[in-house]
Amino acid sequence: MMKTVLSILAVGTAMIAAPAMAQTVTGTVNITGSVAPKCIVATDASNMFTVAGATVALGELADTDGRLKPTGTIATTFGSVSAKVVCTSAAPEVSVKADPIATAAPASTGYDNSIDYLASVKFTRVGGDTTVTNDSSTGVASTATLASRLANSGDNILVTASAFQTNAPTDLLVASPSYAGKITVVVGPGI
Numbered sequence: 001m002m003k004t005v006l007s008i009l010a011v012g013t014a015m016i017a018a019p020a021m022a023q024t025v026t027g028t029v030n031i032t033g034s035v036a037p038k039c040i041v042a043t044d045a046s047n048m049f050t051v052a053g054a055t056v057a058l059g060e061l062a063d064t065d066g067r068l069k070p071t072g073t074i075a076t077t078f079g080s081v082s083a084k085v086v087c088t089s090a091a092p093e094v095s096v097k098a099d100p101i102a103t104a105a106p107a108s109t110g111y112d113n114s115i116d117y118l119a120s121v122k123f124t125r126v127g128g129d130t131t132v133t134n135d136s137s138t139g140v141a142s143t144a145t146l147a148s149r150l151a152n153s154g155d156n157i158l159v160t161a162s163a164f165q166t167n168a169p170t171d172l173l174v175a176s177p178s179y180a181g182k183i184t185v186v187v188g189p190g191i
Contacts, residue, residue, distance in 0.1 A: 037089040037189035047083040048159070048185065054081050061101070061115065061179060066172040068115060071164040082155035089189035090149055096121045096134040097141035098161070101181035105174045112166040113174040119183045124156040125149060135163075136181065145190060159183055 041049040048054040058077050063069045098119035107113040116137040123130045127148035134142040150156045161183070166173065 035088050037087070037191065039085055039087040039089075039092060039187045039189050042084040042086050048081055049083055049085065053182075056081065058101070062173045067170070068112075068164060068166050068173060071117075071162060074117075074164045075160070075162045078161045081159045083157045084155045085157055085187045086150055086152050087187065087189050089191070091190050092146050092150060093143065093188045093190040094121070094123060094130075094132055094146060095141040095143040095184075095186045096132045097184045098134045098136035099181050099184075100136045101164075101179050103174060103176035103179045105176040107171075107174045110171060111174050112168070112171040113176070114166070115173075115179070115181070116163075116165055117161050117181075118163040120160050120162065121183075121185055122158040122160075124151045124154075124158075126151055134183075141184070141186075150187075157185065157187070159185065 041047070056078050058074060061069060061074070068074075096119055098117060100114045100116050102114040105113050116135065118133055118135050120131055120133045123132070123146055125146055125148045130144060130146055132142050132144050
């Protein structure tokens with residue numbers, strides 16, 4: 001009987017000394033954050049989205065006869081201006097407003113001190129291109145909501161101008177050293 005008690009005691013001691021079955025526990029750390037809808041200029045400081053903007057010098061606007069140079073000639077001189085803007089939102093909102101190229105010098109009958117034109121801005125999107133145009137004679141901006149994000153490679157905004165004209169094709173331009181106009185391009189994140 002003593003052997004049995006000692007055997008039971010030895011087995012019991014061995015069971016107490018054996019480690020308990022391993023148990024695991026899991027903890028979770030939740031991480032949250034946000035990205036606000038915004039648009040960022042992603043090119044160097046010499047582009048149109050700086051405080052100073054970009055400048056296109058058209059030079060002499062009148063042909064040898066005093067009338068506006070051919071629209072193709074002026075459009076070629078204008079060329080294009082490009083930039084890269086990216087937005088965190090999926091459908092940015094854009095607007096384009098062209099102001100006439102004008103001078104404060106007064107114009108009499110048969111003369112003109114203002115040149116209207118068509119501004120075209122091509123927005124390169126992830127899903128293709130969208131072009132927004134604006135006629136400087138309207139005085140109102142053209143707006144659009146892009147159907148997809150602006151492309152995140154290379155310049156994705158290209159500004160051109162065409163269809164330069166005076167009130168009448170026979171009008172002579174008023175002499176002035178300071179004709180000026182502008183094209184304003186606004187890119188916003190939308191919602």
